[in-house]
Amino acid sequence: RITILTNTGEIQMSAETIQENKTAEFKIITDKKDEPDYKAVSKFVGGMVECVTFPNGDLLLLNEEGKLMGLPLNLEATAIWRETFDNDNYITGRNDFVVGPAILIRAKALDTWAN
Numbered sequence: 001r002i003t004i005l006t007n008t009g010e011i012q013m014s015a016e017t018i019q020e021n022k023t024a025e026f027k028i029i030t031d032k033k034d035e036p037d038y039k040a041v042s043k044f045v046g047g048m049v050e051c052v053t054f055p056n057g058d059l060l061l062l063n064e065e066g067k068l069m070g071l072p073l074n075l076e077a078t079a080i081w082r083e084t085f086d087n088d089n090y091i092t093g094r095n096d097f098v099v100g101p102a103i104l105i106r107a108k109a110l111d112t113w114a115n
Helices: 038-045 075-084
Strands: 002-006 009-013 026-029 049-053 059-063 102-105
Touching: 038 049, 038 059, 038 102, 059 075, 075 102
Parallel strands: 026 102
Antiparallel strands: 002 009, 049 059, 059 102
16 A cells, blocks of 8 residues: 655555556657646646746646546656755655656746746
């Protein structure tokens, strides 16, 4: 079982719920000219878009309901998440993980999403 700590409590998931054997797409945007609009991001992540702003200003875009939908673990996005959010300063910290397709827009590449 996997336990996810959230602001509102704990969510328990079985290993079968998270499809670790599948690969989730991950893109990093480094130039403003490549910044996708909401419709493109929603299509890429397969649903409603959740935005997570990193302390350095980077923005992670992912499916808001990805864990509930049982989307596959995104190893690349999870690695960046765990490098950024520690257990001392953030509620979920390194215990959390990213599932499903995700896009990381570097702070210097933010334009529309920065508003």
